[in-house]
Amino acid sequence: MRPEETEGSILNTVSASDTAKPSAVDFDVIIVGAGVAGCVAAIELARAGKDVAVIERGVQPGAKNLSGGIFYSRIMEEILPNFLSEAPVERKITRNVLSFLNENSHVNIDYWDRRLASPVNAVSVLRGKLDLWLSEQAEEAGAMIMPGVMADRLLRGENGNIFGIGAGDEQITAHLVLAADGVNSFLARDAGIRKKAPNKQLAVGIKTVIALPRNTIEQRFGLNRDENDGCAFAMVGDATQGVAGGGFLYTNTDSVSAGVVLRLDDLQRSGLSAAGIHDRFLAHPAVAPYLADGKVLEYGCHLTIEDGPALSRQPLTAPGLMLIGDAAGFTLNTGMTIRGMDLAAESARLAARTAVEALAAEDFSEEFLSSYPQKINASPMGKDLRLYSRTPAFLDSPRLYGKYGNMAADIFYELYNIDLRPRKKLSKIVMRALRRSGIGITEGIRDAYNALRAL
Ligand SMILES: Cc1cc2nc3c(=O)[nH]c(=O)nc-3n(C[C@H](O)[C@H](O)[C@H](O)COP(=O)(O)OP(=O)(O)OC[C@H]3O[C@@H](n4cnc5c(N)ncnc54)[C@H](O)[C@@H]3O)c2cc1C
Numbered sequence: 001m002r003p004e005e006t007e008g009s010i011l012n013t014v015s016a017s018d019t020a021k022p023s024a025v026d027f028d029v030i031i032v033g034a035g036v037a038g039c040v041a042a043i044e045l046a047r048a049g050k051d052v053a054v055i056e057r058g059v060q061p062g063a064k065n066l067s068g069g070i071f072y073s074r075i076m077e078e079i080l081p082n083f084l085s086e087a088p089v090e091r092k093i094t095r096n097v098l099s100f101l102n103e104n105s106h107v108n109i110d111y112w113d114r115r116l117a118s119p120v121n122a123v124s125v126l127r128g129k130l131d132l133w134l135s136e137q138a139e140e141a142g143a144m145i146m147p148g149v150m151a152d153r154l155l156r157g158e159n160g161n162i163f164g165i166g167a168g169d170e171q172i173t174a175h176l177v178l179a180a181d182g183v184n185s186f187l188a189r190d191a192g193i194r195k196k197a198p199n200k201q202l203a204v205g206i207k208t209v210i211a212l213p214r215n216t217i218e219q220r221f222g223l224n225r226d227e228n229d230g231c232a233f234a235m236v237g238d239a240t241q242g243v244a245g246g247g248f249l250y251t252n253t254d255s256v257s258a259g260v261v262l263r264l265d266d267l268q269r270s271g272l273s274a275a276g277i278h279d280r281f282l283a284h285p286a287v288a289p290y291l292a293d294g295k296v297l298e299y300g301c302h303l304t305i306e307d308g309p310a311l312s313r314q315p316l317t318a319p320g321l322m323l324i325g326d327a328a329g330f331t332l333n334t335g336m337t338i339r340g341m342d343l344a345a346e347s348a349r350l351a352a353r354t355a356v357e358a359l360a361a362e363d364f365s366e367e368f369l370s371s372y373p374q375k376i377n378a379s380p381m382g383k384d385l386r387l388y389s390r391t392p393a394f395l396d397s398p399r400l401y402g403k404y405g406n407m408a409a410d411i412f413y414e415l416y417n418i419d420l421r422p423r424k425k426l427s428k429i430v431m432r433a434l435r436r437s438g439i440g441i442t443e444g445i446r447d448a449y450n451a452l453r454a455l
Contacts (some may be wrong), residue, residue: 019156021163022173027051027144029355030165030174032151032187034061035127037325037344038180039134040079044352046141050359053172054135054143055165057150062131065182066207066302068248069257070232071130072122072342079345080137084120088129090252091230093122095223098336099235099286100405101247106235106286107408117227124230124250124257125341126209128298151181154190154321161364162191162320175364176355177321180348183303185327193315193323199264201307201392203245203333206278207259210294214254220290221251228253234336237405239281243270244401246335247281249290255297256290258282261338263306274301304340305331309389316376317369322351330381332388334455335395343381350375394454397447399439404447407437 029045031038034056045052058064070093076083083089095112116122135145151165155173164173165187179187183202188194214225223229230251239247244263249256260278267274281287304326305311311329316322324330325344332339354372358364376382410433414424424432434444 019158021155021157021161025163025173025175027053027172027174028359029053029176029178030055030172031178031180032165033180033182033325033327034058034135034138034145034147035065035131035180035182035325035344036134036341037327037348038178039131039138039348040345041178041180041324041348041352041355042138042143042145043079043134043141044349045355046138046143048352048356049142050356052143053174054138054145055149055151055167055172056135056145056147058147060132060147061135061145062128065127065131066205066300067125067127067341068205068207068259068261068338069124069126069250069252070122070337071125072337072339073120075342075345075349077120079349084123087125087133089123089125091124091223091228092117092120093124093230093232093250094227095221095229095231096336097231097233099233099239100408101235101238101284101286102402102405102409103238104285105409105413107405107412117229122232124232124252126252126255126257151187154187160319162318175320175359175362178348178351178355179321179323179327180325180344181327183305183326183331185323187321188323188327191318191321193318193321197305197311197329199268201305201311203261203263203304203306204267204274204301205259205261205304206274206301207257207299208278208282208296209252209255209257209298210291211255211297212291212294216293217251217254217256223251235281235287236335236400237402238284239287240401241270241272241277241280242398242401243267243272243277244395244398247287249287256294258287258291261304261333304333304338305329306333306395307392308332308340308343309385310392312376312385316373317366319366319369320364322354322369322372324348324351330385332384332391333395334388334391335400339384346379346381347376350379388454390450390454394447394450397450399443399447403437403439407433407439410436 028050153166155164221231233249235247244266308331330343414429
């Protein structure tokens with residue numbers, strides 16, 4: 001907890017200048033943002049015995065946060081061994097469906113595997129509940145959570161070293177600041193290490209949470225109640241009316257999260273409205289039956305990262321500052337999975353470790369903090385970010401959002417539609433579907449080659 005708490009305000013209202021670091025700071029570390037990244041960093045730092053405060057602009061942690069909702073949760077079991085038994089997780093995801101959606105058809109790759117339940121690989125979550133629980137874990141570990149406070153500037157000495165944040169007339173000082181303020185991090189821009197990301201590297205997500213009885217969800221999605229199984233649909237093609245991105249359907253305990261993620265530049269180019277694409281997706285004949293008779297619980301919209309490998313190659317530190325989670329660009333979208341929360345947790349853990357070392361050495365220089373990007377590069381998440389660095393270019397192919405889905409449906413139609421004409425060989429069916437789809441043979445070969453390199 002912070003050492004010199006004053007009555008009436010927990011913030012330092014002394015008219016200290018924004019450019020002079022006081023000899024005694026309020027906290028060892030200030031974390032801005034009580035999302036997954038901020039809460040995990042706070043847990044790790046408080047456990048290491050550091051004075052740590054988490055500043056959150058929302059009325060409570062999670063109030064402003066939104067994910068589709070599949071958390072690849074193995075990392076959390078290392079950080080919080082009680083995660084699966086006590087955190088508000090909804091269902092264990094054992095069934096993954098990749099769906100190519102067309103106007104009047106869909107072709108699915110439906111993958112169910114009991115091995116995904118033990119050890120648990122992924123769980124569905126609702127951020128309003130999860131972030132609040134994580135912040136309680138941080139508080140129990142000894143961190144101070146300060147909701148309803150918006151950091152509006154960094155405090156920086158004349159030597160450029162960052163020593164806290166300002167919130168209106170008030171200041172909070174610390175040896176180190178961790179920016180966990182999410183995609184489009186204001187703090188990263190204020191520190192001068194990031195510019196606004198181009199629209200091609202960002203996407204907008206719109207999501208509705210629809211309440212349904214537990215039994216209904218289990219029947220509609222073919223889930224085993226005793227095992228608390230869950231299902232995740234990733235849908236491309238007509239899900240987004242051809243706009244780069246995809247739709248999703250994720251089962252929670254007694255609700256379903258449904259929505260779309262749309263790459264910003266392609267959305268603008270299309271002239272379509274994001275809300276219109278979302279509404280049409282929920283009404284699509286392949287989607288609507290899963291949601292029928294449900295009651296809308298929540299509706300929200302949030303930016304997300306489309307090209308995490310490119311964004312996270314930019315600087316991650318400035319003197320006295322480290323970027324974690326989405327603020328650093330750590331999200332991986334492969335078209336089949338979106339991973340942001342697990343990367344947020346892992347980057348927070350590595351930044352907290354670096355912060356403990358910096359506090360011990362009393363060295364907050366950029367040079368000392370450079371061990372944080374080194375830790376990221378050497379970690380599994382760093383390797384994944386490099387492995388999938390070509391994926392955004394592969395997902396750029398417009399053919400993925402229409403032509404391939406239609407072609408697949410044409411092939412299956414010829415196989416299943418037993419009319420009175422003689423059957424054709426599969427090779428002929430495929431070549432005819434390819435011709436009808438308008439995909440050139442060279443384009444098809446190039447896409448297949450890019451898919452192999454990207455995934
Ligand atoms: C539609 C959609 C679907 C997604 N689906 C998935 C998925 O299925 N699985 C997955 O793993 N990831 C998914 N993601 C990505 C995931 O949501 C993010 O990667 C994750 O939330 C990053 O966590 P974070 O803690 O870094 O940032 P955030 O969760 O964005 O938290 C940032 C926090 O900082 C606070 N804040 C911001 N600015 C300030 C300020 N100036 N002062 C004080 N507080 C501030 C915010 O209120 C917020 O609480 C999805 C994202 C979207 C939008």
